[in-house]
Amino acid sequence: MKSRWQRILAGIGVGVLALVAAAGAWVLFQVRAYDASVERVYDVPVPQQVVRSTDPAVLERGDHLARSLGSCANSECHGSNLAGGHPLQLGPLGTVIGPNITPGPGSAAAAYSDGELVRLIQHGIKRDGRSVQFMPCHEFGWMPGPEVMAIVSYVRSVPPVDQTSGKSSLGTLAKVLDRTGQVTVDVARKIDHTRPTDAPITPEPTAAYGAYLARGCGTCHGQGLSGGRIPGAPASMATPANLTPDSTGLEKWTFDDFSKVLDTGIRPDGRKLSPDMPYENLSKTNLLERRALWAYLRSLPPRPFGNR
Ligand code: HEC
Structure with a gap:
């Protein structure tokens, strides 16, 4: 006859196996859904009146x-x-x-x-x-x-x-x-394929134009721009920083500090940022775009680091 402990252990074993099987089935389900979705053929027409410029x-x-x-x-x-x-x-x-x-x-x-x-x-x-x-x-x-x-x-x-x-x-x-x-x-x-494309916006050194330019920052710095680890990113990837005017973010930074980081990747404390921050392309932004980005970052509510 099995002892009480043997029965408890066997019970736990069955429970663990069931959990592993459930997790495996869940992963399989997600992978199947992904594979089916990338096979989907979208019914979005190719724009016809497209005229390339040589100006x-x-x-x-x-x-x-x-x-x-x-x-x-x-x-x-x-x-x-x-x-x-x-x-x-x-x-x-x-x-x-x-x-x-x-x-x-x-x-x-x-x-x-x-x-x-x-x-x-x-x-x-x-x-x-x-x-x-x-x-x-x-x-x-x-x-x-x-x-x-x-x-x-x-x-x-x-x-x-x-x-x-x-x-x-x-x-x-x-x-x-x-x-x-x-x-x-x-x-x-x-992507919402029925959305209207944005109306042309005049480049100006304002927070409104900065918000427009900053749309791509959120992928790494999070939608609230307060930084934090990107889920699933390899451990070797640097953690995106908090860009809001909080004490854990850019509170003490000046426009010149910001502009220098975009040019050189060097922070006010002298540390060089990892190339995971795409300053290779952000260094190509012009003065007006930087002023606009900075005006937008300054207009954000301060948020503590993390929570993305
Ligand atoms: C591909 C991911 C990615 C994108 C896109 C990105 N960043 Fe970053 N950024 C990072 C990472 C990672 C760091 C931290 C690097 C480190 O600590 O070495 C960083 C750091 C910074 C810093 C330095 C902050 C500090 O305290 O050191 C600033 C400023 C910054 N990013 C601004 C921006 C702006 C503005 C945009 C959009 C125009 C942007 N980033 C887009 C990944 C990104």
């Missing part, structure tokens, strides 16, 4: 956007010459490689029409009608039409580079965190 002023604007806030021409995105970026190792989330998007052979964008490129940027939808994975269209796809056209016109004007890029790979964790809303990988699912 030098428009190309210059596109170049500026691609290097600064659009961050296309970033070494970890599509590379400074747009011929493909360095693989971004995201630990258990996977490896992301921004492909070659020059007009050359081996380019992921060469087969796209201009209208299809506009749809990709605004809706996160690839040529085949499925969602792009990882490309953060939800962070800049709201840009007004003329800004998107400036980027597309610029991308089409760069010298072609004949280079084939490696393929991104995705870990199970990335799929699960996407489904639970902690990271965005299945980009088109997170």
Whole structure:
């Protein structure tokens, strides 16, 4: 006959097994839901009246956007010459490689029409009608039409580079965190495809224009910009800082401190920030954009560090 303890232990064993099985079934369910969602073909029409510009002023604007806030021409995105970026190792989330998007052979964008490129940027939808994975269209796809056209016109004007890029790979964790809303990988699912695109906004050194420019900061610094660890991010990734005017944030900072961080990655205390803070592209922002970003950060309610 089994002792009382043997029966209790056997009971616990069965309980643990049931929990492990339930957790496994839950993960499997999330992965299946993810896989089904990225197979979905979206019924979002390709814009027809798309006219690319060759006006030098428009190309210059596109170049500026691609290097600064659009961050296309970033070494970890599509590379400074747009011929493909360095693989971004995201630990258990996977490896992301921004492909070659020059007009050359081996380019992921060469087969796209201009209208299809506009749809990709605004809706996160690839040529085949499925969602792009990882490309953060939800962070800049709201840009007004003329800004998107400036980027597309610029991308089409760069010298072609004949280079084939490696393929991104995705870990199970990335799929699960996407489904639970902690990271965005299945980009088109997170975009409201019926939303109107933003009206053009006049660049001014105001908090209103700063709020517009700061939309992409929230992915890392959190929606309230109070910083904290990004869920699922590898332990090697630096923790995004608190950008609100709190004592655990930028309370004591001046505009010059802020501008210097964007230029050099060096904080007022002399510490150099990790390259996980994208100052490579933020250093390309101009004075007016910095003044606007700073006016916006100063207008935020102070929040303690964390809570994202
Ligand atoms: C890809 C993720 C990412 C994005 C996007 C991003 N940041 Fe950061 N940022 C970081 C990380 C990580 C740190 C902390 C780096 C460290 O401690 O070495 C940081 C630090 C900073 C700091 C320094 C704060 C301090 O106390 O040291 C400032 C200022 C800042 N970011 C501003 C911005 C602004 C403004 C934007 C948007 C225009 C932005 N960041 C977008 C990741 C990001």
